[in-house]
Amino acid sequence: xxxxxxxxxxxxxxxxxxxxxxxxLGAALTxxxxxxKPGAVQVTTQALPGVNFASYRTYDWVKPxxxxxxxxxxxxxxxxxxxxxxxxxxxxRARGMVVxxxxxxxxxxxxIDFKFKQxxxxxDYREYRELGGKDEMSKANVFGYEEATLSIVLxxxxxxxxxxxxxxxxxxxxxxxxxxxxxxxxxxxFLQMPLSQ
Numbered sequence: 258x259x260x261x262x263x264x265x266x267x268x269x270x271x272x273x274x275x276x277x278x279x280x281x282l283g284a285a286l287t288x289x290x291x292x293x294k295p296g297a298v299q300v301t302t303q304a305l306p307g308v309n310f311a312s313y314r315t316y317d318w319v320k321p322x323x324x325x326x327x328x329x330x331x332x333x334x335x336x337x338x339x340x341x342x343x344x345x346x347x348x349x350r351a352r353g354m355v356v357x358x359x360x361x362x363x364x365x366x367x368x369i370d371f372k373f374k375q376x377x378x379x380x381d382y383r384e385y386r387e388l389g390g391k392d393e394m395s396k397a398n399v400f401g402y403e404e405a406t407l408s409i410v411l412x413x414x415x416x417x418x419x420x421x422x423x424x425x426x427x428x429x430x431x432x433x434x435x436x437x438x439x440x441x442x443x444x445x446x447f448l449q450m451p452l453s454q
Contacts, residue, residue, distance in 0.1 A: 297387060297388060297389040297427065298388065298389065298425040298426060298427035298441070298442045298445060299387065299388055299425070299426045299427070300423065300424065300425050300442075300445045300446055300448075300449060301423070301424050302421065302422065302423040302424070302446065302449040302450065303419075303421070303422045304420070304421045304451055305413075305418065305419065305420050305421065308413075308420045308421070310420075310421070310450070310451050312362065313354065313362045313363045313411075313420075314353065314354060314355070314362055315354060315355055315356070315357035315360075315361040315362045315363070316349055316354050316355075316356060316357070316361045316362065316363040316364065316365050316411070317356060317357060317358050317361040317363075317364060317365070318342065318364070318365050318366070319364050319365065319366040319412070320366065322338055322339065322342045323335060323338065323339055325339065328340070336436070337369070337439070340436040340439045340440065341367055341369070341407070341439055341443065342367075344439060344440045344443040344444070345365060345367065345409060345443055345447075348443060348444065348447040349365070349447075352447075352450070360414075361414065362413075362414075363411050363412065363413065363414070363420065364411070364412040364413075364414050365409070365410070365411055365412075366409075366410050366412065367407065367408060367409045367410070368407075368408045368410075369405060369406070369407045369408075370405070370406045370408075371403050371404070371405050371429060372403065372404050372406070373401055373402075373403055374401060374402060374403070374404050375397070375398055375399075375401040375402075376394060376397040376398045376402075377398065379394075382394045382397060382398075385397050385402065385428060388404065388426055388427045388428045389427045389428045390402060390428040391428075402428055402429075403428070403429045404426060404427070404428060404429065405426070405427055405428075405429035406424060406425070406426045407424065407425045407426075407439070407442055407443070407446075408422060408423070408424045409422070409423045409424075409443070409446055410422045410423075421450060421451075423446035423447065423449060423450065424446070425442035425443070425445060425446050427442065
């Protein structure tokens with residue numbers, strides 16, 4: 258195959274053409290991927306069919322959490338737990354629910370998982386950007402990134418079955434999820450919670 262230019266920057270194209278082409282193509286493809294707003298998350302929810310969410314008026318947490326007004330003296334894990342519980346409490350209160358430890362109509366629990374990933378294809382990189390990733394394609398491939406998944410589940414204490422589950426996935430940097438980002442992810446999860454069915 259004849260190359261239309263023999264020299265680029267004093268270097269023979271025939272000798273270095275493939276790497277230069279890959280770098281140029283990578284930069285062009287990166288430019289095609291839309292820049293998502295920082296902190297973007299992907300939210301999915303599931304509701305048990307036939308559940309009337311209007312009948313749930315009280316809730317309590319499956320596991321007790323720390324009850325402190327100021328989280329500044331807490332460890333990173335304790336601050337994360339405090340932030341999640343505070344945001345969930347605010348969302349449930351906004352829907353008319355109140356905390357009641359004696360026979361609540363719902364039990365609340367959450368789990369957060371971190372998974373190391375790398376972008377091995379253009380599709381992987383597109384998903385990475387959609388989940389709030391900010392790095393270039395090559396960096397996300399070589400160094401990888403952590404994906405965080407926050408799951409919130411509302412359990413019917415009468416049956417022990419989940420009535421509703423909401424999940425948010427997003428890119429986390431060094432296992433770090435700032436309180437504002439957690440709060441926004443939880444807000445987006447609860448936007449999809451049905452009030453009645």
